[in-house]
Amino acid sequence: MSGEEYHVPVLVGEVSELFAFGGGGVYVDGTLGGGGHFRAIAERLPEASILIGIDRDGEAVERARQAEFYGISAKIIIEQARFSEFDAVLSRHGIERVHGLFADLGVSSRQIDEPARGFTYMREAPLDMRMNQADGMTAAEFLERCGEDELADVLDEYGEIRNARRLAKAIKDFMVGNKMETSADLKRCITKEYGNRADIKLTAKLFQALRIKTNGELTELQTFLDKSATYLAKGGRVAVISYHSLEDRTVKDFFRKAEAKCVCDPNQPICVCGKQVLFKRINRKAITASDEEIKRNPRSRSARLRVAERC
């Protein structure tokens, strides 16, 4: 399977230009996927650079390990890990500082297209949804173990579902006497509660919420960003592509706070916070895909790229 069949990367030119812009150094791609961004970054890095590719999905990592990197001067390291733990990978290789950290969030087309992974609601699939199928609870296990209130909070917070309590109650009630193991079971439950004309957007939001919960996606992102300030060398860059507002808000808020000079109460006559400016944003507004890219790759429509430089 070619890289493009596995996953078509978005904003590749923009990422390699704004991210892998410097000289040599250590760069981390925390979301290898089909390796499209990884290869584009690798092609720009001079000799004596190190490029580390990480993914929590064993299949993506295995595939990258089999890949040929002809014409690439940088030293390549590939490891299975969560990107929130990139510091542990660095430490295993005796590296203390990096010059670039990149994450292209969410799941790859390959993960979505493979029904056994359970990310799709378009076909009958087990409710797995783990990016690393050897780690943690599946979505079905979560639904089995959670209480109605916890489920409602997840649907509200991660799916931004209006009247999340109604849906949480409907799911838990349905599970008394019905199995809840596949996407078809979940859809049956939605139809029972909302009728045949149930909004497809509701199903999409429900799947988004369960996926974020199953993989701890927002905690992963926040930890990655928090650690970036510690491990990036001065002038090094962190770049993130997000695909929905919860992710993008997390990145935007982090950069905005990291860039602030002072966080004192505005009524305070003098600054007492001692706040350090950690990052300078490279782009104020998120970079989005061109019309031409959206036409070629509709998945790029929701992509938002933000890049900041360590001060």
Ligand SMILES: C[S@@+](CC[C@H](N)C(=O)[O-])C[C@H]1O[C@@H](n2cnc3c(N)ncnc32)[C@H](O)[C@@H]1O
């Ligand atoms: C959108 S795809 C990346 C595509 C890739 N940039 C390319 O060019 O093909 C997201 C990938 O990131 C991985 N991923 C998502 N969250 C992760 C995390 N917290 N740690 C490590 N990998 C993660 C997924 O398993 C998936 O392979």
